[in-house]
Amino acid sequence: MVKNRPTQVPESQFIKLIYYWSHPTIQSISEKKKKHQEQQKFSHRMGPINFGRVRVALRTTKETNEEPKRFEMFLATRTSRKRKEVDQETQDAIDEFQNRQAAGETDEEAFESLFGKEQPGRVRYYGRSITRRNLKKHAEISKLKQQHQEEVTSLKAELGDMKAKQQHQEADLHGLRNMIKLLVQRSKPGMRPEEIEALLQDAQHSPIDANSAHGSTHIPNINMDNSEYANED
Template structure:
């Protein structure tokens, strides 16, 4: 996941795929987005349902790259000539001049100031930087022996950083969460009281592009995968039991018929063991009423005779013939 995330950021910063001349991600042409998606998908095996996550990553990385470029190379108090004297290496001078003129526009500056104030008013901002919440969730799950982390644990993990002071509003929220849990409230109830109801279209502590419906789909997919794994395990156990039973039957045959040549019964043990599909169309070998292949010429009449025959796959199997009876030689 980390390698894919880094690759997405690299593509979003690569001017051969996309430049910074677009006013927003919505203004980026669809053919450019499609080209980036196809190129990433050619390097990594990505499910179609994960396309939204990839495009969100491209969007965030491109916007962050544009913001970092502005912070490093643009100064609203400097002249255009002064800023052009030290341009970015990956942006042609013509494009950089257009960006400067766009950023210096009074309307654009007013929009920027408004967005800056809104970001300052946001509560409980996470401290993970470019690290996505999915990686944090997996790391917490591994630490808890694959147990799903609680929302309160995710909140604390994504809002605190080693060596950094906790933001005031975040510290208040964490203290209230812990106090409510200490007084007997469940973790879920305490979390809902402190942070209120979920906003439509998103889930707290899951990161962007994760919704209630997508989370439910993932849970159903995981259940199907687990069911499939259980079925495979059950088939393997059944095949092992068949192998052991057939080996036991052969050992009994050899005891009763010491002169029996095992090569006369090919393809029953080992790599040619009948598959579950073949076994379902023929009765399993039962070590009851095993006929003597040598010895007395007057064998008693048996209720069942095991007949050697080939299955549909070409393997040799034994089938019980209820109607056949041994006669005196």
């Protein structure tokens, strides 16, 4: 076996490696892993890339930034980075999943029918250290965030309505002032614009009489001949 040594590996290290591989314990571990690998189906094509990174990348492609479903993760991790066709076994699983969906099963029901229920511990396609408890907590946090966002959106809508009403009232007030100015100018053509404006300002800040308190919209008849501006022609 030494003759098969790679040229870049020193002979002394290669001999130690041969002894290591030949050890009964290592041989037993190797056989177990070999059998386990033979039993595996749908091998992923992500190499050293963590599934958590794949999940984040899929989440950013969604408008609502929602978590990708497990079968979406299955497709993403079983498709090569060069976007080549999946193997026949994986394609059969995809077809079966779509058939179950067409038959009325939900995504989770179809997924568990194909791959079985989750075992205690981490959840498939979520990366290491993710458990059902983590997912439940994440779902609760996401729900609270969504409720908060809905409340913020509702408050913004109410604020927008209030601003629109205020602008409408200001427009009505502006129109009313212009109408009063026009009436005053017609009844007293010689009055200067600044004098009319002063008259309106004075009327705006004067105490409201009893008729106004009852919501009367009657404009009092102002005798312009008796006003203080009558002698300024």
